[in-house]
Amino acid sequence: MNEFHGRQNYVADPELMRAVNIAMVLQKPLLIKGEPGTGKTMLAEAIAQALDMELIIWNIKSTTKAQDGLYVYDVVQRLYDSQFGTAGVDNIEKYVKLGKLGQAFTAEKQVILLIDEIDKADLEFPNDLLWELDRMEFHIPETGKTVIAKHRPVVIITSNAEKELPDAFLRRCVFHYIEFPDKELLAEIVRVHFPDLDEALLTQVLEAFYRIRQLPSIKKKPSTSEIIDWIRALQHGGVDPKRVVKEIPYLGVLVKKNEDMDTVRRMWR
Amino acid sequence: MFEDFLYLLRRNGLKVSLTEWMSLMEALEKGLHSSSFTGFYYLCRCLLVKSEADFDCFDRTFLQYFRDVPFEQEVSQELLDWLDRPDVLTDYANWDEEQARINEMLSEEEIEQMLQERMKEQTEEHNGGNYWVGTHGMSVFGNSGLSPKGIRVGGQGMHRRAFRVAGERRFRDFRGDNTLDTRQFQVALRHLRQFSGLVDLPATEFDVDNTIQDTADNGGMLTVRYKKPRQNTVKVLLLMDSGGSMDYYAQMCSALFQAVSKVGHFKDLKVYYFHNCPYNHVYRTPNLMSADALPTDWLLSNLSSEYKVIFVGDAQMAPHELMGGYYYGRDRQRDPDTPKCGLDWLRRFRNKYPNVIWVNPSQRPSWGQYWTQTYDTIAAIFPMFPLTVDGLEAGMKKLLAR
Known part of the structure; x- marks a missing residue:
């Protein structure tokens, strides 16, 4: 059995790696929650790379229906074709296009399926997928065929907790909550992204960063992706490390809301 | 098992x-x-x-x-693996009854602090003692010590770590019963929706089923059909207490206000303010300036009963502010139908709107009779919910229930 041990360009804490391996052994979907910017989506990519499997990403939007993931029967195209007598109109299979879930099922090798931001869709969406994720098969009434997974895909689901997920759905998942990394882990993550970063700058950046996060009135706390952008900006601007904590240059990269900008400026005076 | x-x-x-x-x-x-x-x-x-x-x-x-x-079995196995010393747990020569009792009294934090101090002082290896970091001893840290409580230094997977993780809490x-930020309020507010296709909107959505049906009926000539989009039909009237004792909850209330206005999926949203209790006027701004005043009667007669009403307030005021007296006294009329006090106005709201809840950022005061009086009176008229994520969700369910 393959095991996930993190990846050169993705730093995972041991708890997360444990959860990934549990989900893979039990063949259950892994549900990942966490603050925005803690690398939920990145995780799937890292696992795919580490295990050398193909990654299929199904991005969920507010209009996505469960059916879209299975297959789409293009009636309108068929209707148009029928008007002009195009050959092959009789062949319904020509108009049945597999969705992301369908692609994952029919893949020749085991793949990783990332269902990204499942909470964006309608409340009923997760329930509509219960059977398919449990049994890893679905039926296409139009062609009378059943698509059965050749290899059970490793399913990773991310959620930003915008909506409650139904209990019946949760019961079938392995759950992991990505906590915001502590100072050491974050330093490690930063080093992965900037292997030759000046230690002095890193210390200063981390200090300023955690001080901003700890301000009680900050509404949108800066996250990992913001600190990485910030360091890039600081490097590009050639800022002297001594100025970082004192002045917080390029604050706009770190803090995105006007109220938060004012708060930081007020506290730093 | x-x-x-x-x-x-x-x-x-x-x-x-x-x-x-x-x-x-x-x-x-x-x-x-x-x-x-x-x-x-x-x-x-x-x-x-x-x-x-x-x-x-x-x-x-x-x-x-x-x-x-009991952990003895598991731990001894782990220790054997890790230290590769078979005599570990059978070696009780250093057991010290009194030291054990002293160690038992130490809290986790104290032990941690002692450990930090000791690490600075210690320069050589110690085994079997009760002070330094070492093995076989009675000190509260080190490897394979005999102390009933302590921190193991070095090595992974000690049996107490799970307790440390869980104990950190x-x-x-x-927790769901904590008051949290706007985003979570928004999630709660999303429960407040009722979709319907029967709204007065142009038919803009492509209707696959009817298109197929009509095309077939039409002998295969494509006939495109459209239908009206489904939309949330919920209308909301939000009335917020402002000023005075509500200042303590200003941040929380502003978070709720932002959440309500940001969710943006209501068919209509009206927000008005009052102080302590609505009387014959409500206000368009939280400053309650008379220029922004609006007669409560107008509100009651113009907003239909399909509006879902959410009051936000701490429901704590001087009893006469609710039951009558100075605040209402001045323009009291002889007409028996005219409300005589805040309570009468609240009853009017209850009679007009079938779906009303009161969301309270404050808890029921546990001390004294004075402040609980109005709290209980209002809770008896409207279903009252705490301004927490759980409370708000429960409130939304109540608003939707027929």
């Missing part, structure tokens, strides 16, 4: 189902806890708990259940 744990979890409010329990058993059989107690803790957590809001409850239950489990802040 330890089914009691399942029942204890359920008794503490975690809805662990049999499916999840069976997965745990399967996982244990497959050795996914990697034969360590810490591994077992994480395995239980990721299979049995499905929300970070429940982590805290789980931690407490876990501590409660596994506190008295890092997820206390994620």
Whole structure:
């Protein structure tokens, strides 16, 4: 059995790696929650790379229906074709296009399926997928065929907790909550992204960063992706490390809301 | 195996189902806890708990259940592996009854601090003592010590770590009964929706079913049909208490206000302000300036009863402010139908709108009779919910219920 041990360009804490391996052994979907910017989506990519499997990403939007993931029967195209007598109109299979879930099922090798931001869709969406994720098969009434997974895909689901997920759905998942990394882990993550970063700058950046996060009135706390952008900006601007904590240059990269900008400026005076 | 744990979890409010329990058993059989107690803790957590809001409850239950489990067997095995010294747990020569009792009294934090101090002082190896970091001793830290309590230095997977993780209760802040930020309020507010296709909107959505039907009826000539989009039909009237005792909750109320206005999926949203209790005027701005005043009567006669009404206020005021007296006294009229006090106005709201809730950022005061008086009176008229994520969700359900 393959095991996930993190990846050169993705730093995972041991708890997360444990959860990934549990989900893979039990063949259950892994549900990942966490603050925005803690690398939920990145995780799937890292696992795919580490295990050398193909990654299929199904991005969920507010209009996505469960059916879209299975297959789409293009009636309108068929209707148009029928008007002009195009050959092959009789062949319904020509108009049945597999969705992301369908692609994952029919893949020749085991793949990783990332269902990204499942909470964006309608409340009923997760329930509509219960059977398919449990049994890893679905039926296409139009062609009378059943698509059965050749290899059970490793399913990773991310959620930003915008909506409650139904209990019946949760019961079938392995759950992991990505906590915001502590100072050491974050330093490690930063080093992965900037292997030759000046230690002095890193210390200063981390200090300023955690001080901003700890301000009680900050509404949108800066996250990992913001600190990485910030360091890039600081490097590009050639800022002297001594100025970082004192002045917080390029604050706009770190803090995105006007109220938060004012708060930081007020506290730093 | 330890089914009691399942029942204890359920008794503490975690809805662990049999499916999840069976997965745990399967996982244990497959050795996914990697034969360590810490591994077992994480395995239980990721299979049995499905929300970070429940982590805290789980931690407490876990501590409660596994506190008295005897560990000797497992630990001795681990120690043997790690130290490769077979005499470890049979060597009781250094046992010191009194030191044991002293150590028992120390708290986790004290031990941690002592350890830090000792690490600075210590320069050489010590074994068998009761002060330094070493093995075989009675000190509260080190390897294979005999102290009933302590920190193991070095090595992984010590049996107490799970307790340390659970004992930290890092997820206390994620509990559902905490008041949290705008985003979570928005999630709660999203429950307030009723979709209907019967709204006065142009038909702009492509209607596949009818297009097929009509095309077929039309002998195969394509006939495109459109239908009206489905839309949320919920209208909301939000009335917020402003000023005075509400200033303490200003941040929370502004978070709620932002959430309500940001959700943006209501068919209509009206927001007005009042102080303590609505009287014959409500106000368009939280400053309650008379220029922004609006007669409450106008509100009651112009907003139809399909509006869902949410009051936000601490419901704590001087009793005469609710029951009548100075605040209302001046323009009282002889007409018996005219409301005579704040309470009468609230009753009018209740009679007009079938769906009204009162959301309260404050808890019922536990001291004194004075402030609870108006709190209880209002709670008797409107269903009252605390301004927390759970409370708001319950409130939204109440608003939708017929």
